[in-house]
Amino acid sequence: MIRSIISVACCLTILSYSTIAASSLVSSTFDSDTDGWSGLTTDGSSAWPVITSGLTPTHSADGVPGGSITLADPDSQWTYFSAPGKFLGDQSAAFGGSLQFDSRYVVAGTSYANEAEIVLKGAGLTLVYEATNSLPAAWTHFDAALVAGTWRVADTFSGAFATDAQLLAVLSSLNALWINAEHFTPVMEVIALDNVSLLSPVPEPEIYSMLLTGFGLLGFMAYRRKTLQAE
Numbered sequence: 743m744i745r746s747i748i749s750v751a752c753c754l755t756i757l758s759y760s761t762i763a764a765s766s767l768v769s770s771t772f773d774s775d776t777d778g779w780s781g782l783t784t785d786g787s788s789a790w791p792v793i794t795s796g797l798t799p800t801h802s803a804d805g806v807p808g809g810s811i812t813l814a815d816p817d818s819q820w821t822y823f824s825a826p827g828k829f830l831g832d833q834s835a836a837f838g839g840s841l842q843f844d845s846r847y848v849v850a851g852t853s854y855a856n857e858a859e860i861v862l863k864g865a866g867l868t869l870v871y872e873a874t875n876s877l878p879a880a881w882t883h884f885d886a887a888l889v890a891g892t893w894r895v896a897d898t899f900s901g902a903f904a905t906d907a908q909l910l911a912v913l914s915s916l917n918a919l920w921i922n923a924e925h926f927t928p929v930m931e932v933i934a935l936d937n938v939s940l941l942s943p944v945p946e947p948e949i950y951s952m953l954l955t956g957f958g959l960l961g962f963m964a965y966r967r968k969t970l971q972a973e
């Protein structure tokens with residue numbers, strides 16, 4: 743009895759460790775090429791209209807690890823990396839998970855300018871995520887949770903936080919995923935991007951802890967019962 747309870751507890755432990763790690767639903771590591779990414783500029787007004795599309799990023803050997811892509815600021819508008827089709831469409835599995843990437847500047851401008859790090863469009867909505875006002879020269883990891891209260895609707899600085907329902911609607915019919923390549927004034931910076939990944943939610947560790955504690959208690963009770971019977 744005790745042995746079987748211990749085996750079940752061990753299995754649960756192994757199960758919890760194997761499922762706690764969030765799995766990547768789609769990713770770009772840029773190890774050999776630009777993986778279909780492009781670039782664009784927008785004027786950053788409320789509808790975030792595209793001013794220039796079809797910019798071509800450059801593949802670079804400098805990544806963390808492997809290659810990365812870089813985009814040079816082409817004009818006085820806001821520049822973004824634009825994700826290829828594999829990141830778009832129904833990405834509802836990422837709801838509750840996160841969007842992660844690494845970025846750094848390769849060439850700096852004179853002073854920092856501040857724009858939304860990530861723009862998501864879908865279901866007639868535009869959501870923006872603000873992460874940093876000062877991208878450094880060193881590779882920096884960004885982890886944007888895809889949960890309510892972190893993304894704003896339409897406007898970077900004063901829009902309302904997106905609700906769970908709005909976020910899920912956008913992720914279910916995603917038609918644009920842009921990552922900021924505009925961090926400085928004037929028109930001169932070059933920004934690098936690596937390891938873009940949409941991740942599924944991480945199961946709550948507390949649930950597994952509670953399950954394991956429960957099994958531990960059951961095992962102890964069974965042990966006590968057996969000991970008492972033997973006495």
Ligand SMILES: [Ca+2]
Nearest residue numbers: 771805808809
């Ligand atoms: Ca890489």
Ligand SMILES: [Ca+2]
Nearest residue numbers: 815926928929
């Ligand atoms: Ca600039």
